[in-house]
Amino acid sequence: MNLQIVMLLGQDGITNGAIYALLALSILLVFTVTRILLIPQGEFVAFAALTMAAMQGGTPVRLGWLLLALSAAAMVMDIHAAWRRDGRLAARRGSVLSVGYAAALTALTTLLPLADAGVAVQALVTMALIVPLGLALYRVFYQPIAAAHPLVLLIVSIAVHVVLVGVGLLMFGPEGARTEPFSDGGLRLGMVMLNSQTIWVVAVSLGLILGLYLFFERSLYGKALRAAAVNRLGAELVGISPELAGKASFALAALIGSLSGILIAPITTIYYDSGFIISLKGFVGAIIGGLASYPVAALGALLIGQAESFSTFWASSYKEVIVFTLILPVLVWRSLSHQGAEDEE
Amino acid sequence: MKPGVLSKSPAARPAPSMPRLSPSGWILLALLPVLAVAPLLLPTYQVTLANNIGIFALATLGLVLLTGVAGMTSFGQAAFIGVSAYAAAYLATVSAADLPGPLAWMAGSPLAGLAVGLVLTLVIATVLGAVTLRLSGHYLPLGTIAWGLSLFYLFGNLEFLGGHTGLSGIPALNLFGIAFDKAEALFYLIWAVLLLAVVATLNLLDSRVGRAIRALRGGQRMSESMGVDSFRAKMTAFLVAALYAGLAGWLYAYTQRFVSPAPFSLQAGIDFLFMALIGGVGQVWGAVIGAAGVTFAKQWLQDLLPHLLGRTGNFEAIVFGLLIVLLMQRLPGGIAGWIAKTSERRRHRPAALESAASDLPDAAPLPRRAMPQKGEAVLEAKGVTRRFGGLVANRDISFTVRAGEILAVIGPNGAGKSTLFNQLSCVDHPTSGEILFRGERIDGRTARAMAGAGLSRSFQHVKLLPTMSVLENVAIGAHLRGSKGVAAAALRLDRAEEAQLLAEARRQLVRVGLGQHLHAEAGSLALGQQRILEIARALCADPCLLLLDEPAAGLRFLEKQALAELLGKLRSEGMAILLVEHDMDFVMGLVDRVYVMEFGERIAEGPPETIQTNPAVLEAYLGGIE
Numbered sequence: 001m002n003l004q005i006v007m008l009l010g011q012d013g014i015t016n017g018a019i020y021a022l023l024a025l026s027i028l029l030v031f032t033v034t035r036i037l038l039i040p041q042g043e044f045v046a047f048a049a050l051t052m053a054a055m056q057g058g059t060p061v062r063l064g065w066l067l068l069a070l071s072a073a074a075m076v077m078d079i080h081a082a083w084r085r086d087g088r089l090a091a092r093r094g095s096v097l098s099v100g101y102a103a104a105l106t107a108l109t110t111l112l113p114l115a116d117a118g119v120a121v122q123a124l125v126t127m128a129l130i131v132p133l134g135l136a137l138y139r140v141f142y143q144p145i146a147a148a149h150p151l152v153l154l155i156v157s158i159a160v161h162v163v164l165v166g167v168g169l170l171m172f173g174p175e176g177a178r179t180e181p182f183s184d185g186g187l188r189l190g191m192v193m194l195n196s197q198t199i200w201v202v203a204v205s206l207g208l209i210l211g212l213y214l215f216f217e218r219s220l221y222g223k224a225l226r227a228a229a230v231n232r233l234g235a236e237l238v239g240i241s242p243e244l245a246g247k248a249s250f251a252l253a254a255l256i257g258s259l260s261g262i263l264i265a266p267i268t269t270i271y272y273d274s275g276f277i278i279s280l281k282g283f284v285g286a287i288i289g290g291l292a293s294y295p296v297a298a299l300g301a302l303l304i305g306q307a308e309s310f311s312t313f314w315a316s317s318y319k320e321v322i323v324f325t326l327i328l329p330v331l332v333w334r335s336l337s338h339q340g341a342e343d344e345e
Numbered sequence: 346m347k348p349g350v351l352s353k354s355p356a357a358r359p360a361p362s363m364p365r366l367s368p369s370g371w372i373l374l375a376l377l378p379v380l381a382v383a384p385l386l387l388p389t390y391q392v393t394l395a396n397n398i399g400i401f402a403l404a405t406l407g408l409v410l411l412t413g414v415a416g417m418t419s420f421g422q423a424a425f426i427g428v429s430a431y432a433a434a435y436l437a438t439v440s441a442a443d444l445p446g447p448l449a450w451m452a453g454s455p456l457a458g459l460a461v462g463l464v465l466t467l468v469i470a471t472v473l474g475a476v477t478l479r480l481s482g483h484y485l486p487l488g489t490i491a492w493g494l495s496l497f498y499l500f501g502n503l504e505f506l507g508g509h510t511g512l513s514g515i516p517a518l519n520l521f522g523i524a525f526d527k528a529e530a531l532f533y534l535i536w537a538v539l540l541l542a543v544v545a546t547l548n549l550l551d552s553r554v555g556r557a558i559r560a561l562r563g564g565q566r567m568s569e570s571m572g573v574d575s576f577r578a579k580m581t582a583f584l585v586a587a588l589y590a591g592l593a594g595w596l597y598a599y600t601q602r603f604v605s606p607a608p609f610s611l612q613a614g615i616d617f618l619f620m621a622l623i624g625g626v627g628q629v630w631g632a633v634i635g636a637a638g639v640t641f642a643k644q645w646l647q648d649l650l651p652h653l654l655g656r657t658g659n660f661e662a663i664v665f666g667l668l669i670v671l672l673m674q675r676l677p678g679g680i681a682g683w684i685a686k687t688s689e690r691r692r693h694r695p696a697a698l699e700s701a702a703s704d705l706p707d708a709a710p711l712p713r714r715a716m717p718q719k720g721e722a723v724l725e726a727k728g729v730t731r732r733f734g735g736l737v738a739n740r741d742i743s744f745t746v747r748a749g750e751i752l753a754v755i756g757p758n759g760a761g762k763s764t765l766f767n768q769l770s771c772v773d774h775p776t777s778g779e780i781l782f783r784g785e786r787i788d789g790r791t792a793r794a795m796a797g798a799g800l801s802r803s804f805q806h807v808k809l810l811p812t813m814s815v816l817e818n819v820a821i822g823a824h825l826r827g828s829k830g831v832a833a834a835a836l837r838l839d840r841a842e843e844a845q846l847l848a849e850a851r852r853q854l855v856r857v858g859l860g861q862h863l864h865a866e867a868g869s870l871a872l873g874q875q876r877i878l879e880i881a882r883a884l885c886a887d888p889c890l891l892l893l894d895e896p897a898a899g900l901r902f903l904e905k906q907a908l909a910e911l912l913g914k915l916r917s918e919g920m921a922i923l924l925v926e927h928d929m930d931f932v933m934g935l936v937d938r939v940y941v942m943e944f945g946e947r948i949a950e951g952p953p954e955t956i957q958t959n960p961a962v963l964e965a966y967l968g969g970i971e
Contacts, residue, residue, distance in 0.1 A: 037483060037486075037487070141670055144674050145673060145674055148673070150482060151416060151482060152673050154483065155418070155618070155622065155669065155673060158420075158615055159667075159669035160666065162615060162662045162663075162665065162666035163662070163663050163666035163667055163670075165659075166658075166659060166662040166666065167663060169658045169659065169660070170658070170660065170663075277494075280490065280491070283487060284491070287484070287487060291481075291483060317498075317502045318499075318502060320494060320498045321495045321499050321502075324491040324492070324494055324495040325491075325495055327487075327488065327491050328476060331476035331477055331480070331484060331488060332476050334480055334484075335475065335477070335479045335480060
């Protein structure tokens with residue numbers, strides 16, 4: 001192994017690690033605000049990548065139908081809730097609007113020739129599909145049991161993941177896909193040739209992390225979410241509805257997931273079920289951060305990226321084994337430093 | 346009090362030493378003849394299906410114990426099956442020459458395969474449990490997901506295990522001269538193992554260890570204070586679950602006669618959890634219902650969906666996933682939980698009337714500890730100070746509680762009473778100062794250790810298992826006075842001790858006046874009665890010091906009188922009692938001395954009469970005259 005290979009592997013590691021770091025942050029965000037371990041985080045990634053690929057390949061974009069179905073289900077649930085509450089059949093304006101939005105977007109993606117629209121437009125359309133998908137997922141699957149025991153939430157998360165993978169196969173088929181890189185060429189820094197996609201990934205990740213930082217530090221919504229993460233009941237008492245906090249965190253998770261998918265699609269071939277393995281590496285990062293610390297989680301995820309990249313070189317077929325075994329020492333350390341028994345509420 | 350994690354019904358109907366047959370006994374009795382003739386009547390294809398269901402049910406049974414009873418969850422069940430199946434397959438197919446000399450005898454031996462498989466499974470489970478079970482509940486599922494995936498890739502890449510193609514050519518199982526070469530023969534073996542496991546699980550749940558496992562859902566703080574090692578209880582449940590998976594894996598290898606990585610993937614681990622949930626995680630029989638239901642439904646969907654969708658693929662997962670979501674939202678008890686609930690409703694029996702105090706056999710009383718002499722200092726606080734950052738919650742608190750004396754700690758809200766109580770009960774520890782129990786320093790010790798030493802407590806917010814019977818709740822208090830373990834419980838070798846424990850629990854319940862409610866669900870009692878139950882549970886540990894956190898809150902006048910009488914009686918027997926209380930009438934008429942706190946500091950101490958006229962106390966409670 002010479003220096004050039006080290007640089008190459010390191011660059012790969014940073015690219016993947018940056019994506020894992022984004023996912024780890026998103027997983028942590030959703031977990032602290034809602035106590036939900038967002039196992040379906042990976043599906044946002046895979047769906048975004050495959051939707052981009054479908055647009056570029058000129059094959060039908062079917063994600064709109066899923067959004068439409070979920071929005072319709074959300075509307076039915078809203079009507080049902082209204083019926084049980086005041087005995088009237090009435091739909092909230094919001095849920096009608098979201099069904100309309102989903103219908104319009106579905107029509108748009110089906111009819112418009114998006115293949116020639118350029119990467120920027122394709123990425124925007126993809127995010128416009130996936131962010132509301134996050135909202136709808138929360139509304140349909142999690143909101144009715146938002147107060148349930150974390151174990152129930154985890155089981156629902158697993159179930160939603162399983163459903164989405166199945167639907168993913170239905171929408172995208174079993175073939176993998178890769179998208180065109182955002183730009184050609186690269187940047188030469190001394191003896192190192194930086195891949196253009198690496199620069200894109202790192203730049204967008206840094207931008208997103210900065211954006212999130214500003215959102216949480218400076219905006220009222222961000223502060224409300226932080227309050228909900230620190231103390232749900234307290235936040236509710238000062239008027240931050242857990243529903244809003246849940247939806248906002250899911251929308252952010254979907255945004256981060258779709259961006260990650262768009263970024264990773266030119267680097268790796270993505271299949272309908274690839275999201276899980278990718279997001280699991282985000283989970284490993286989050287575990288390294290103790291399901292609590294954002295910076296440690298991000299650093300952990302970067303480390304996972306490096307470990308993966310270098311184990312590809314040394315023992316390629318044991319890559320996943322090595323990466324997932326990495327959490328063992330972390331868990332040992334956490335167990336040893338853990339004090340006494342605590343009650344989970 | 347929160348309701349149960351997933352299901353509101355307890356895992357096993359409490360049937361302590363009842364002569365009549367429990368519902369599970371009836372199910373077994375009805376099931377045995379059906380199972381005996383099934384292979385004779387069914388075509389081989391159906392028998393094979395039933396074999397698979399039996400194997401899946403065995404693995405699912407472990408999850409019922411783990412998820413439904415203990416409130417934890419694991420996605421590693423399929424991986425454990427895989428470890429054991431691969432061990433059996435490898436040893437069955439390897440030639441003796443390929444094994445190191447001393448182990449050559451293992452080649453081709455199914456029993457060696459079973460032993461190696463079970464040992465490997467348990468070792469891996471111990472390691473996984475050791476690193477995740479002390480942490481919050483999310484680490485076990487995440488840890489098992491990671492390990493399940495790793496194992497899948499590992500199986501696929503190890504040359505000596507056949508890589509992705511797996512190991513084939515496993516000979517038919519032959520045990521002690523009996524050949525299990527046909528599906529019909531295997532059927533009897535599989536279902537015998539399954540039914541034995543079901544009975545062992547039912548026995549386990551109806552025992553001292555089982556109560557410790559079931560108590561995990563009531564919060565660890567409570568069970569630790571009763572002397573239950575909750576880490577050990579979790580580990581026990583996890584190991585038993587892994588053991589069942591190991592057995593299932595061995596049976597699987599000899600049923601399929603072929604192993605490959607695919608059936609042990611994470612997806613399969615998720616399937617097992619779905620079986621447990623659909624069947625009903627709170628009920629042991631839910632494992633069988635779930636395994637059968639999911640297997641049949643899967644077959645049906647695999648025929649139906651490709652027609653509907655015009656494509657082949659793992660589309661039944663969509664249906665199962667949605668079903669699980671619906672179940673979690675609407676019917677968290679699963680099918681078996683629903684059956685249990687409706688049949689209970691139909692029977693219309695008010696649980697409280699079911700039994701008087703007399704239907705438990707008398708058992709020899711448990712040995713008691715040597716009580717301190719009257720007047721001996723049992724609990725001493727010396728200069729106890731507790732800081733939280735800049736806030737001083739307790740400053741320089743000193744007092745003594747003696748045997749045969751009741752001390753009340755009172756003070757307005759925010760005076761630091763709860764902080765003090767937590768330190769005295771070893772849930773929290775002082776920043777400086779000492780706490781002595783019978784002359785020994787106890788600050789820094791665990792609540793569990795103190796339960797063994799004779800310190801017993803109740804909780805300000807009642808902590809009990811609402812779906813367990815009153816009797817069983819109280820018996821948790823006697824946990825440390827028994828010693829029988831998992832194996833004894835599963836084999837029913839613990840009955841003598843169990844009868845003693847339950848008799849002790851009954852004795853304490855009769856003593857506190859709850860003798861009429863032994864078999865009622867604890868959650869059905871009024872709040873005041875639940876507080877009294879906590880005192881009975883504390884007494885069950887045979888303490889010499891009782892710490893009571895607002896015992897009179899929520900009690901009616903007559904109940905308060907009865908409680909005061911009980912505490913008075915305990916005092917005269919030499920018990921040392923410390924109580925934190927708001928109810929002044931209750932305190933003033935009962936206790937020997939009062940310790941008054943405000944803003945974390947002592948403002949007065951003395952007999953009730955002088956406290957009632959103490960100007961500092963009056964100012965703290967009624968406000969000063971401006």
